[in-house]
Amino acid sequence: MGGSQDFDTVSVSSFGGQKEKILVSVRLRPLNDKERSRNDVSDWECINNSTIIFRSSIPERAMFPSAYTFDRVFGCESSTEQVYEEGAKEVALAVVSGINSSIFAYGQTSSGKTFTMSGITEYAVSDIYDYIEKHPEREFVLKFSAMEIYNEAVRDLLSSDSTPLRLLDDPERGTVVERLTEESLRDWDHFLELLAVCEAQRHIGETSLNEMSSRSHQILRLTIESSAREYLGPDNSSTLTACVNFVDLAGSERASQTLSAGTRLKEGCHINRSLLTLGTVIRKLSKGRSGHIPYRDSKLTRILQNSLGGNARTAMICTMSPARNHVEQSRNTLLFASCAKEVTTNAQVNAVMSDKALVKQLQRELARMESELRSFSSSSLVHSDSSALLKEKELQIEKVMG
Numbered sequence: 161m162g163g164s165q166d167f168d169t170v171s172v173s174s175f176g177g178q179k180e181k182i183l184v185s186v187r188l189r190p191l192n193d194k195e196r197s198r199n200d201v202s203d204w205e206c207i208n209n210s211t212i213i214f215r216s217s218i219p220e221r222a223m224f225p226s227a228y229t230f231d232r233v234f235g236c237e238s239s240t241e242q243v244y245e246e247g248a249k250e251v252a253l254a255v256v257s258g259i260n261s262s263i264f265a266y267g268q269t270s271s272g273k274t275f276t277m278s279g280i281t282e283y284a285v286s287d288i289y290d291y292i293e294k295h296p297e298r299e300f301v302l303k304f305s306a307m308e309i310y311n312e313a314v315r316d317l318l319s320s321d322s323t324p325l326r327l328l329d330d331p332e333r334g335t336v337v338e339r340l341t342e343e344s345l346r347d348w349d350h351f352l353e354l355l356a357v358c359e360a361q362r363h364i365g366e367t368s369l370n371e372m373s374s375r376s377h378q379i380l381r382l383t384i385e386s387s388a389r390e391y392l393g394p395d396n397s398s399t400l401t402a403c404v405n406f407v408d409l410a411g412s413e414r415a416s417q418t419l420s421a422g423t424r425l426k427e428g429c430h431i432n433r434s435l436l437t438l439g440t441v442i443r444k445l446s447k448g449r450s451g452h453i454p455y456r457d458s459k460l461t462r463i464l465q466n467s468l469g470g471n472a473r474t475a476m477i478c479t480m481s482p483a484r485n486h487v488e489q490s491r492n493t494l495l496f497a498s499c500a501k502e503v504t505t506n507a508q509v510n511a512v513m514s515d516k517a518l519v520k521q522l523q524r525e526l527a528r529m530e531s532e533l534r535s536f537s538s539s540s541l542v543h544s545d546s547s548a549l550l551k552e553k554e555l556q557i558e559k560v561m562g
């Protein structure tokens with residue numbers, strides 16, 4: 161297997177920040193055999209590209225809202241490819257331009273999260289390879305890692321060692337998962353091989369741990385670094401780096417109830433803390449940024465802090481069953497989705513500068529300041545300010561070279 165994530169000797173700077181809302185879609189799956197066999201009926205219908213309505217003749221349901229609007233809604237006839245094209249592609253592919261991105265699947269158990277997310281992951285990585293092929297002037301390095309969070313323990317899905325991994329705080333990169341395997345991707349086939357490894361690792365979990373599939377979160381992460389193959393002058397010497405996360409969340413039944421009522425926080429040992437915290441974080445962010453946002457209360461929200469209101473573009477696909485029997489869960493999913501669409505992120509282009517490029521840039525700044533100092537030497541105030549700045553730049557160069 162590949163090496164683990166290390167702290168690089170590069171500095172990351174972000175520029176070109178753009179505020180935008182999380183792209184929120186809802187996907188309705190068809191009734192499944194089990195639902196049909198118990199004569200369950202479908203209560204939901206997508207009436208156009210962005211509105212889903214509740215159609216029920218039951219009078220006590222009339223008090224609930226009956227129409228919900230999102231960026232996109234997909235009815236049961238929609239293919240995963242369509243969901244990808246219209247609900248995830250633009251966000252996922254931002255990664256090739258140095259912008260972090262995340263695609264989440266949220267919904268109750270067996271609503272179609274894994275079905276949707278595994279398709280989206282493959283379509284996105286295939287498009288990324290297409291993009292790379294069309295840009296021979298740049299050199300791309302792809303790294304893949306995969307983790308699972310179960311009962312607040314983070315596990316490496318590319319390693320047979322199931323020891324929980326620790327989270328560390330890095331001043332530049334935020335939360336880092338210590339010793340997480342990072343495989344350099346050779347090609348598409350290698351990617352499929354690694355997906356199979358993840359699936360097998362998850363499978364072991366499912367048989368040994370009760371309800372693992374719907375109680376755990378899976379994060380597949382592709383990190384892409386790119387730089388121009390030819391030297392195009394000092395201003396183009398930076399490398400772009402960003403990652404895209406494909407997040408298949410735990411089943412939202414139970415946890416989502418706190419989002420609506422805020423009262424069922426104490427569900428004893430069955431609480432999925434990460435999912436509860438995700439609900440709280442999304443609810444608080446949807447009301448604006450005032451007050452404390454409890455990212456640090458769970459592993460999931462710590463690891464994905466940037467994707468939740470930070471430096472990233474984010475798409476959320478909320479999956480639901482159309483069955484009347486699941487109406488409460490479906491409403492909770494729609495409530496979560498409604499909060500998510502109010503959340504704003506601030507995606508930026510991440511440029512990594514090598515030590516060599518950094519020294520060059522500092523030397524250029526130093527030369528500029530020296531010439532400024534000469535022309536303003538008559539003013540003692542400017543002189544003392546500039547001298548201090550010069551000293552600071554010199555120290556920076558010494559530190560980088562040293």
Ligand SMILES: Nc1ncnc2c1ncn2[C@@H]1O[C@H](COP(=O)(O)OP(=O)(O)OP(=O)(O)O)[C@@H](O)[C@H]1O
Nearest residue numbers: 189190268269270271272273274275276373374411
């Ligand atoms: N849009 C869809 N069209 C056809 N079949 C679907 C669709 N969505 C889900 N399914 C089927 O429904 C079943 C449950 O889907 P899936 O495993 O993706 O659910 P899930 O939300 O990931 O569940 P869990 O939380 O338990 O892991 C699978 O057999 C899947 O193939």
